[in-house]
Amino acid sequence: MVDIATRVWNHKWKIDPIVRSLIDTDFYKLLMCQSVFRNKSDAQVTFSLINRTKDVRLAELIDEGELREQLDHIRSLSLSRGESTWLRGNTFYGKRQMFTSEFMEWFEALRLPPYHLEKRDGQYELTFEGSWPEVMLWEIPALAVLMELRGRAVLGEMRKFELQVLYARAMTKLWEKVDRLRDLDGLLIADFGTRRRHSFLWQDWCAQAMLEGLGNKFIGTSNCLIAKNRDVEAIGTNAHELPMVYSALADDDTSLAQAPYQVLEDWQKEHDGNLRIILPDTYGTQGFLDNAPDWLAGWTGIRIDSGDPATGAEIAIKWWLDRGEDPREKLVIFSDGLDVDKIAELHGQFFGRVRVSFGWGTLLTNDFRGLTPGDALAPFSLVCKAVAADGRPTVKLSDNPRKAMGPDDQIARYKQVFGVGEQVEEDVFV
Amino acid sequence: MVDIATRVWNHKWKIDPIVRSLIDTDFYKLLMCQSVFRNKSDAQVTFSLINRTKDVRLAELIDEGELREQLDHIRSLSLSRGESTWLRGNTFYGKRQMFTSEFMEWFEALRLPPYHLEKRDGQYELTFEGSWPEVMLWEIPALAVLMELRGRAVLGEMRKFELQVLYARAMTKLWEKVDRLRDLDGLLIADFGTRRRHSFLWQDWCAQAMLEGLGNKFIGTSNCLIAKNRDVEAIGTNAHELPMVYSALADDDTSLAQAPYQVLEDWQKEHDGNLRIILPDTYGTQGFLDNAPDWLAGWTGIRIDSGDPATGAEIAIKWWLDRGEDPREKLVIFSDGLDVDKIAELHGQFFGRVRVSFGWGTLLTNDFRGLTPGDALAPFSLVCKAVAADGRPTVKLSDNPRKAMGPDDQIARYKQVFGVGEQVEEDVFV
Structure with a gap:
């Protein structure tokens, strides 16, 4: 009917x-x-x-x-x-x-x-x-x-069965990833793939497949609508825009140097527990942690979103140890350009040393690489x-100079204010 | 709604x-x-x-x-x-x-x-x-x-997304076969997969995928309901049951020897053109053709359904030449245990020498090999x-002794009547 x-x-x-x-x-x-x-x-x-x-x-x-x-x-x-x-x-x-x-x-x-x-x-x-x-x-x-x-x-441009096979292939590809992740003991992983998803329906499928395939290892999605519809946790903390805008609003170099910490001071008034997550890389992780006020070491964890992720996590672990904190009680969230190989590698390296979790984005919700002629659906x-x-431009330096943003003179000023030296370039894939 | x-x-x-x-x-x-x-x-x-x-x-x-x-x-x-x-x-x-x-x-x-x-x-x-x-x-x-x-x-026993991925994998697998077949110039192929299909809906999907993916190379399906619903040709001619039952009904060895030809005489009264297809292997192809009446060489083609298919086709070509027929006008239908490799090989060997077509069965509509643990969905x-x-037992010898059927004494009797000597055993896969 x-x-x-x-x-x-x-x-x-x-x-x-x-x-x-x-x-x-x-x-x-x-x-x-x-x-x-x-x-x-x-x-x-x-x-x-x-x-x-x-x-x-x-x-x-x-x-x-x-x-x-x-x-x-x-x-x-x-x-x-x-x-x-x-x-x-x-x-x-x-x-x-x-x-x-x-x-x-x-x-x-x-x-x-x-x-x-x-x-x-x-x-x-x-x-x-x-x-x-x-x-x-x-x-x-x-x-x-x-x-x-x-x-x-x-x-x-595609015909009906071509389309169905395209999604069949994408589903198979994702499920093979889920099969691999299922084997990682103690894994905790969330969907962070809203912004560069292939489509809403596809993200929704991916989240449900993770839920069935990974059970408790899947801790939720960053997407509020999917969290609501599928009755899973909504996940996320804060992003670079806070320090970037706070910094642009700073009237002089002294207040600029303090701006990223001011963000977290404001944040601390509202949130505790697992929402107290430091995003340290906006103007260079090392300098940010070296100059951080003591109270920040008491925060729950850190999110590693640029640069070599293992290096970033090791820097954080050393920083916690230097400040008398026990890294095993700290949460490290990896969220930059992840796919299963990297997730497995990082999980193997850090699980047990810190509390680890992963925010898996583009290669969860948009891995259509290799599925169409000319790779016309590959994520970008x-x-x-x-x-x-x-009226003032914002600046981002990050731990990867290829992700830097802003006018050249301001980038130079920020580098000086935040004491950023030589940085390693990494490919920006997604 | x-x-x-x-x-x-x-x-x-x-x-x-x-x-x-x-x-x-x-x-x-x-x-x-x-x-x-x-x-x-x-x-x-x-x-x-x-x-x-x-x-x-x-x-x-x-x-x-x-x-x-x-x-x-x-x-x-x-x-x-x-x-x-x-x-x-x-x-x-x-x-x-x-x-x-x-x-x-x-x-x-x-x-x-x-x-x-x-x-x-x-x-x-x-x-x-x-x-x-x-x-x-x-x-x-x-x-x-x-x-x-x-x-x-x-x-x-399977969960929802597991099921969807199972069918996604099966679709992908079939589409890769369709992609390969598309490259074979002059291919003509039909779905013969009703009897050992995974399911009706799956056969229906396969037929539609062949239609979209192969266009005119897909000549139709043996399944009448799918032919009707999808508006494609219904394909098929005749099977071993006719000579088997005619032979069982024969009262003595003389009429037994004639029974397989009697089948075709009756068939000839009703059908012409592409429906005049010889199925020669019920009691051994070589003997059947050697002893065939002259009028049978005028039939349109032959279906090769057991034994080594290339050997069977070469025997038929030689037989046509011996009887003064032009093999290039004859149709050879391969229908035994086919998959893409074998189809490509036979097509390469015979296309141009005879009119070739393929009746693709189990490995079109039920190739779930390797898709479940323990291969629990593999065709059998x-x-x-x-x-x-x-009241009399039927007998089938075929060109592969592993496909032989009937009581031992009757098999011996039929072998003698039809002059069947040594036969090569081939694995019966499906």
Whole structure:
């Protein structure tokens, strides 16, 4: 029996929306948003799309009209009652009422602010300007839309069984990874793949496959909508945008040097336990830890998001030991460019020495490498970053100079202020 | 939107029927049935299930009650109006009204006769006794039921994503075969995989994948229901049961020696063109051709179904040349235990020398080898054969002694009558 009403309804949609919910975003965005809403709600910030993979010429692959329709659709979204209830009523990291009533009322009334879109040199220039807590919520949906529209451009050329076999191959590929991860005793791993996922439905499939295939080893997903729908934990802490914007807002070199610590001081007022995770690499991990105030060593853990991950973890372990902390009680979260080989290697090296967990991103939710002719569905390195705050450019150095961002003179100034010396270049894959 | 009525309806089924139509069978069964209905409708024949793969202990895997429910369901089936219309109105092998009104009226009134089922030594003894045109129609649905119930026994232990990945792997595996076949210029290939398919839905998927992936190289399917639903050609000619039963009915050695030719004489009265295909191996190909009447060399082609296929085809080519026929006008159909390597090899060897086509069976519709632990879904060698006619045992020698059937004394007698000498043993895989 065909449900005629369903069929007619499905054909009434003018577009097939990619992002259908304001909580189809990473959990840490909401945590950070609340912190920004409380501490820096007046800051005027600009977010900008940056495609680090120049040979994927997005403006030639994606129709501008379709892109605008998708972005306009996102601007029409508001928090549904059920989504609001989930955010208000859920326990996150063991804590009830993670989100304050004040923040929730603001979020319930929110519509995303306008975007600015232009084509240049085969790429899209897509920027979002406005108050920080509003524009910051564009990052994840904007990336998801671009990634999925690029995929649709390729999929649109494929026939029915070709498509089914494509997904069959992708499922097989993921399941072989799950089979390998299942063998790692004590593994804890989360889905961090929202921003560069192949598509929403595919991320949802991946998360469910991890849940069935890994059981308790799968600790949750960064995606709030999937966490809600599949009844798993929402996972995430904080990101580079906090120190980047705090630093850009600093009026002189002295306050710049303190800005990254100020971020964590503000964070500490709101969060404890597993949410007290240091992200140390924005302006160089070594210098950040050397100059850190003592209270920071008391935090629960660290997230390693650039540079050689084993080196980063060893630096953190040594730092904890120097400060009289027991590394076995500390959490190290690896989240940069992971795939199963690297996960197995890092798990083998650090499990037992520290508490280890993994935030697995692009190669969980978008490993379509090798599945289409010309590798037209391979993931690529697209980001959406805060590039300016109150008129001043932001800067990121990271532990990998290829991930550095900002004007050259400001990069030089930041390197001096944060005492960053020689750095090792690593390929930026995704 | 959930269609509530559909959901309730689906849950009302007491069983999930494996065979849901009397035309979910091989086309050649219907062609042969019509021939038998006209020429030998009084013959009393016994069909019996034979599992040549003894270590697949069917009676331990399959619940007897479930098996009976499936067989009882088949006995409740009758030809639907649409099925009858398709058989009456369709063009088969370029010919309208392939099936006579007399046959169609009989078929429309038909219900399959009773079965006899017992367990012995971990296997099922399943036999069908009755008038030949009725019991012969049990062969294909009985095999399909046993194969699919064995599969369900294994699938019943699997979880949701495991199942999806299982089918993803099977799809990927088949598509890689389709990719290879696409490269063979001039290939003509049909689905002959009904009897030992993994399941109906899987055969249906395979046929559709072949259609999309191979285009005109895919010439159709032996399965009438799939041919009807997917609007492709129904393919098939005749099988060993005709010479086996005709031979068993022969009263002495002289008429026995003539029986296989009598089959083809009767066949010739009804069919021409691509339906005049010799199946020469029932009692040894070489002897059959050496002793064949001259008119048989005028037939369109030959089907090679046992022994080394290249050897069989070379024997046929030499025979045609000896009888003054041009092999390039003759059709050679390979149908025994094929997979892509063998298909590519035979195609390379014979394309251009004769008209070549392939009937691809078990390794098209049931190649689940290597996809489950312990290979619990690998295909196995199950047949359902005419074992007696009017109280006399049937005999098959074939070009591979491992496929021989019948009582020892009768095998010896047949070997003598048909002048069969030394034969080469070949593994019977499926």
